[in-house]
C-alpha cells in the first residue's frame with residue numbers, strides 16, 4: 001500500500017505533550033487488538049504515533065478541549081459530528097453514531113481497507129518511522145504485499161515508458177492530437193500523458209525482465225486470448241496506438257491507465273472502443289478511485305468545495321486552466337465508496353456534468369447518492385451545451401469561473417426543471433411537477449433542508465392548494481434524521497473510576513489497583529451504577545486495550561464517554577476521594593432505607609426488629625461522621 005510522504009505526526013513533535021503519557025510498555029507484551037498479537041515494531045509505532053495527526057490526514061477534526069477531537073464519522077452517514085478522538089493518554093477513536101472504535105491501526109485499517117500489518121506500515125511511514133525489513137503476519141500477506149509493490153513498479157515503469165514514446169517520432173500523431181485539444185507540453189508532463197505505440201509486444205518486451213509472467217498478467221497492462229484447453233494464451237500489449245492517461249491513487253502513484261483511440265483505423269483494422277481502461281487488478285478498483293483527487297485534494301480543502309466533472313479530459317483541461325479543486329468520475333455514476341472518499345475532504349460539491357442524455361442519467365444517479373449522503377450540491381449549466389473542456393478553451397477560464405460562481409442550488413435547478421417539464425398553471429401540471437420533485441425532497445437527510453426545499457417548491461410552482469401543500473409537508477416530514485443512541489450521563493465518580501480502571505501505563509498502577517480492589521471487595525457499592533458491567537470487564541482485563549474488553553455496545557459508549565475527554569490518568573488520591581464519595585452515598589442510601597424500615601417496624605409494633613434496625617442506624621451514622629470528618633492534612 002503506497003502512502004503519502006511522511007508528515008510530522010509522531011508525537012515527539014507535539015508541544016502540548018500530556019503530563020502522564022510516557023506510555024512505556026515494558027515487560028508484558030500488550031495485545032493491542034484481539035486478532036493480532038502485536039509485534040514489538042507495532043508497539044513502537046503505536047507509542048510514537050499521534051492518533052489525532054494521523055486521523056486528520058483523512059478527515060477534518062476540531063478540537064473540543066481536553067485532548068478531545070470531534071469530526072464527521074467516515075464510517076457512517078451523518079451531518080453532525082459524533083466521531084471522537086482521544087488525543088491524550090488513551091489515543092483511541094470512538095463514534096457515538098455507529099460505535100466504530102479502536103486505536104490508530106484500526107482506524108487506518110478500516111479506512112484504507114487494509115490488513116493489520118499493512119496498517120502498521122502505513123502509520124509508520126506517515127510518522128517517518130523507518131520500517132524493519134520484514135513485518136508480515138503470514139506468508140500470504142507477505143506475498144500480497146510483494147505483488148502490490150511489484151505492480152506499482154510495473155505501472156511506474158510503464159507510465160515513464162509511455163511518456164517516452166509520446167516524445168519519440170512514432171508519437172507524432174498523438175502529440176498532434178493533444179495539441180489540438182489545447183494541451184501544452186507542461187500540461188502533458190504534469191498529467192504524465194503518454195503514447196502506446198502500434199505494437200503487440202513493445203511494452204511486454206520492456207517489462208518482461210522486471211517480473212514473471214503471472215505478475216505481468218496480474219498487472220492488467222496486457223491481454224491474452226484464452227486457449228481452447230482453458231489455459232492462458234500469450235500476453236500482448238493491451239493498449240496500442242492510443243493516447244494513454246495514467247490514473248493515480250490518492251497518494252499520486254500510478255495504478256491504472258485509460259487509453260484513448262487515435263485517429264481513424266486503417267483498412268481491415270478493428271477500430272475498438274474509443275476508450276480502453278485497465279481492468280480491475282490488485283491495485284485498481286474503478287469504483288474506489290476519483291480521478292485527479294491526488295492533485296486536487298489540497299485545493300478542495302482550501303476552497304471548501306470540489307468541482308465534479310465527468311470526463312478525464314474535462315478534468316485535466318480545467319485543472320491546467322488553474323482551477324485545481326477539480327475531480328472526475330470518469331463517465332460512470334458515483335459509487336458509495338467514491339462518495340465516502342470525497343466526504344473525507346469536503347461535503348460541498350459543484351457539479352458540471354455533460355448535458356447529453358447518457359451523461360444526464362449517470363449524473364442524476366451520482367447527484368442522488370451525494371444528496372443522500374448529506375452533500376450540499378450546486379449545479380453548473382454551461383451556455384451553448386458545451387462540455388467543460390471546450391468551454392474553457394473557447395470562452396476562457398474567467399468565463400468558466402463565472403459560470404461556477406453562478407452555479408445554482410440543486411433544489412432551484414430541480415424546481416426549474418419541473419417547471420420546464422410541466423409548464424402551465426393547470427392543477428394537472430402542478431401535480432405532475434410536484435410528483436417529479438417529491439422523491440428528490442425525500443432523499444435529503446436533513447429536515448431543515450427538506451423544509452426549505454418544499455417551501456421553495458410551493459412558492460415557485462405557485463402551489464396554493466392545501467392538499468398539495470400537505471403532500472409537500474409530508475414529504476419533508478417523512479424522513480427522520482438518525483437518532484443517536486447517546487449514553488446516559490455519567491457521574492463524576494463513575495468517570496474517575498472508569499478512567500482509573502482503564503489505565504494502561506504502569507506508572508498509574510497504584511490508582512488502577514485501588515479501583516480494581518474496591519470493585520472486587522465491595523461489588524455492592526458499584527452494582528447500581530450504569531457503567532457497572534464496563535467496570536467489571538475493565539477490572540479483569542489483563543493486558544488488553546480498554547476499549548477492546550467491553551463487548552456491550554452501550555457499555556462501550558459509556559466507557560468512550562469517560563475516556564474521550566481524558567488528557568491524563570487519574571491520580572491515586574483522585575481515585576481515593578471518588579471511592580470515599582461513593583461510600584458516603586452508599587451509606588446515605590442505606591440510612592434512607594433504614595429510616596423507612598424503622599418507621600415500618602414502629603407501625604407494626606415489632607420492637608425486636610426495631611432494636612436491631614436502630615443499632616444498625618447508629619453504626620451507619622457513626623461511619624458517615626467518620627467519612628465526612630476532618631481529613632488528614634495532605635503533605
Ligand SMILES: [Zn+2]
Pocket residue numbers: 073074075076083095096097098099100
Ligand atoms: Zn460512525
